[in-house]
Amino acid sequence: MKATNKAILALEDGRTFEGEAFGRTGTSTGEICFNTSMTGYQEIITDPSYRGQVVTLTYPLIGNYGINPEDAESKSPHVRGLVIGELSPVASNFRSRQTLDEYFTEHQIIGIEGIDTRALTKHLRTAGAMRCCISTELTAEEAIQAAKDAPPMEGSDFVKEVSTEANYHWDGESRLWNIPSPSQNREGYYEELAPAKYKLVAFDFGIKYNILRSMRQAGFDIEVVNSRSTAEEVLALNPDGIFLSNGPGDPAALDYIHAEVKKLLGKKPIFGICLGHQILTHAFGGTTYKLKFGHRGGNQPVKDLRTGKISITAQNHGFATDPESLPDDVEITHINLNDNTVEGFRHKTFPAFSVQYHPEAAPGPNDAKYFFDEFAEMIDQFEG
Numbered sequence: 001m002k003a004t005n006k007a008i009l010a011l012e013d014g015r016t017f018e019g020e021a022f023g024r025t026g027t028s029t030g031e032i033c034f035n036t037s038m039t040g041y042q043e044i045i046t047d048p049s050y051r052g053q054v055v056t057l058t059y060p061l062i063g064n065y066g067i068n069p070e071d072a073e074s075k076s077p078h079v080r081g082l083v084i085g086e087l088s089p090v091a092s093n094f095r096s097r098q099t100l101d102e103y104f105t106e107h108q109i110i111g112i113e114g115i116d117t118r119a120l121t122k123h124l125r126t127a128g129a130m131r132c133c134i135s136t137e138l139t140a141e142e143a144i145q146a147a148k149d150a151p152p153m154e155g156s157d158f159v160k161e162v163s164t165e166a167n168y169h170w171d172g173e174s175r176l177w178n179i180p181s182p183s184q185n186r187e188g189y190y191e192e193l194a195p196a197k198y199k200l201v202a203f204d205f206g207i208k209y210n211i212l213r214s215m216r217q218a219g220f221d222i223e224v225v226n227s228r229s230t231a232e233e234v235l236a237l238n239p240d241g242i243f244l245s246n247g248p249g250d251p252a253a254l255d256y257i258h259a260e261v262k263k264l265l266g267k268k269p270i271f272g273i274c275l276g277h278q279i280l281t282h283a284f285g286g287t288t289y290k291l292k293f294g295h296r297g298g299n300q301p302v303k304d305l306r307t308g309k310i311s312i313t314a315q316n317h318g319f320a321t322d323p324e325s326l327p328d329d330v331e332i333t334h335i336n337l338n339d340n341t342v343e344g345f346r347h348k349t350f351p352a353f354s355v356q357y358h359p360e361a362a363p364g365p366n367d368a369k370y371f372f373d374e375f376a377e378m379i380d381q382f383e384g
């Protein structure tokens with residue numbers, strides 16, 4: 001079979017869409033999801049939490065501001081494929097170094113454009129999350145079969161594919177990179193940060209760079225450790241606080257991590273984001289379940305039940321905490337106003353709290369950024 005640019009997107013329930021491939025040609029399968037953010041395609045593509053997933057972007061024009069080195073959320077793209085309405089023929093931005101097409105070709109990622117992403121998204125909202133296949137070489141029937149044959153997201157441990165092999169010290173940013181105004185140097189400029197005050201050990205389940213940057217800005221010196229690190233190894237580093245990162249796959253498939261986090265409860269202050277929140281759920285004795293189609297975008301309303309304050313938040317998750325499963329010593333602190341799902345909690349005795357959404361944004365609003373400072377306060381108050 002000869003590969004062409006003509007491509008098909010086939011869903012496991014038999015629905016198909018025709019478009020044109022960009023990046024690489026060939027075949028790719030994975031769980032299809034949609035993200036409604038209006039900007040931030042580069043951050044989405046490089047977020048390790050999307051490992052194993054094909055992402056549909058509902059914003060109609062993608063690629064228009066290109067790709068630049070500063071906006072990556074990890075070393076490389078992680079999506080299995082990208083589904084878009086239109087690939088911009090022009091990448092126009094002073095920070096751009098590459099087009100999206102060139103970037104995908106370099107990293108051998110398949111993209112498909114010319115898709116009615118509105119129809120696709122409405123279908124996924126009704127029918128729920130499912131597997132898909134993008135192909136430039138298979139017939140529609142073969143592509144539907146390939147989607148059906150793809151491994152399901154439930155039960156998948158993708159953390160082991162994205163976590164750092166060796167532990168490392170985050171020295172990426174003791175300076176804060178700022179976007180220049182048009183009159184300034186086009187390379188951007190740096191602002192020196194105050195010396196770090198706290199020592200943090202961050203479990204890397206697929207950590208985003210902007211979490212590391214935000215932590216550093218909040219005064220943390222960070223040691224990033226492999227996802228298989230034991231509680232003993234973490235405590236031996238003598239941290240002031242422990243961070244549980246975001247990451248891909250099914251949180252219920254990570255028993256070996258739940259067990260280690262459970263041993264850390266009460267020992268040191270703990271903060272978790274997204275997958276980290278779901279892992280904390282299991283460590284507390286609760287359970288997680290798969291949402292019908294997940295929350296992915298930059299405009300998810302979250303209510304802080306303690307203050308009544310509502311934040312507009314960045315989200316990217318397909319699983320959620322079952323509130324009924326939580327023991328009495330866990331207080332639900334945040335809920336999603338679209339569907340009332342759990343978005344944050346804290347333990348009543350142990351110094352541990354987490355949020356299901358993304359205070360680090362990237363992309364998305366910064367309403368929730370205050371959690372990094374709250375964690376620093378928790379550490380100040382902890383008498384361990």
Ligand SMILES: NC(=O)CC[C@H](N)C(=O)O
Pocket residue numbers: 049245246247248249250251273274275276316317318319320
């Ligand atoms: N961003 C994340 O950490 C995602 C967590 C988990 N993989 C989910 O989809 O729910």
